[in-house]
Amino acid sequence: MPTPRFALIGHPVAHSLSPRIHAAFARQTGIAMDYGLIDATAEEFDDALAKFAAAGGKGANVTLPHKARAAAACESLSDRARRCGVVNTLTRTATGWAGDNTDGLGLVRDLTDRHGQDLRGRRVLLIGAGGVAHGVAPALLDAGISGLMIVNRTDSRTDALADLLGDPARVHPRNFADLHTQGVFDLIINATSIGHAADGGELPLPQSLIAPRGDVVDLGYGEASIGFLAWARAGGADQMMDGLGMLVEQAAESFNVWHGVRPSTDEIYAELRAESGLTTVA
Template sequence: MTTPARYAVVGRPIAHSLSPRIHAAFARETGIALTYTAIEAAPEEFEAVLAAFVAEGGRGLNVTLPHKERAFALCAEATPRARAAGAANTLTWTGGGWHGDNTDGAGLVRDLTERRRHDLRGRRCLLLGAGGAARGVAPLLLDAGVSELIVVNRTAERADALCLALGEPARARARYWDDLDALGDFGMIVNATSLGREQSRVGLPFGLVAPGHCLAVDLSYGEAAVPFLAWARAAGCADAVDGLGMLVEQAAESFQRWHGVRPDTGPVYAALRARADALATAD
């Protein structure tokens, strides 16, 4: 009997991850035999965990916080979008090393433009954060046509480094966190920080929101997204979106890279959204 191919998601924390549920659903839909598990790994354990995974027959990994930049550094080869991000969330073992991709930005843009029918073109966009998640989505936001991308991070040097890597100084610029009150308003605000995981209230200025048409997006989902989304609604954003749709779409990108077929994401997203809504109502 053939042993199913092994895949996993690695991060810390990881117990909350929906990726095993998503990939199991994709596997059932496409008739592909595989196993997909969640692996907890501290930063100092990351390389050893990857080596053990390969030794046990592992073929592909999704990578989440806090390992995306470290994962990219380990890649022997990488796609242009992973190189543009300087971060990888999808690893494929080629026999001689890891091949890295970054599906985060494609997943975000597909969720916003195809599922939710938002037109991102011409929007002035504020990106909060400059870590692996922000690096993954920033190049695709520019490709989607945002008119301006302002990157703000508590460590200003990381924001500077991200904007330098993007290579579009006319559209992508870094500013200090203390400047938030003076940045004007935005048609799109993307939270790629850990604000919602660190505090129950988000103290951002309401003046960041362009009245009537601002789209707010938190790249997290579940409880971690609640504080930012609550702030966005209170500030008058026209729409406030969590990262669940992005998670499903980026997973489909990874699945296609590994298995050569793109699953239908609609039923999986609908089931997860219904489950999330039911849990929120129960709380």
């Protein structure tokens, strides 16, 4: 019997750690799986997904820029995916693709279980309104935050995410230009390329946004997160974290969706963190 096939679909994907993470989970649990990479542009996504299914693909993770398109390609959606409107985990069924989203649970698990964060009652700033921001926002609300302010370069996308969340008492869309009048935040989450080397330019964010003992997370990881976390350090942030832990935790949740077993994440996280040479909690 051939080894069940799984993959990450995105563009670009050559840099991804996902195959290594899932290989570690497979060894740990004794579950056979072949996890590869499929590089597909937005125009190629539908054809790439169809070819993967025809070749016996059992499940896939989805990354930029396809999370919204993946949701539209599904025959069914989990409650989590329906709430956030995007999909990062696909499972092949007898009638088509079933979609789920594990990003939010992955982020909350990393913040609470690994970094000791208590999210209850915290005022949170979410920078970005793309696929990753959609994925994490509902889980943050479920974790008990008191308020979620969303800013993005495109106001219409900010408003669309706020409308989707359907919690006007706690969710507030704002423009970057308004941030200097919005007070301070206990937790700031960067779900964009702002501060990354490829983005260029200065950060359009006042450091006065960081509350005393406030924390900052960049959902990128490794070198991509250095610029934003340096901004946070200069602004006096307490804990500064990158997205490596979220990457590992959301992968574990996807593995559980596919196999009904949630692997331990500590060993592979520690291995990847040591190799990165970067400390993300200060």
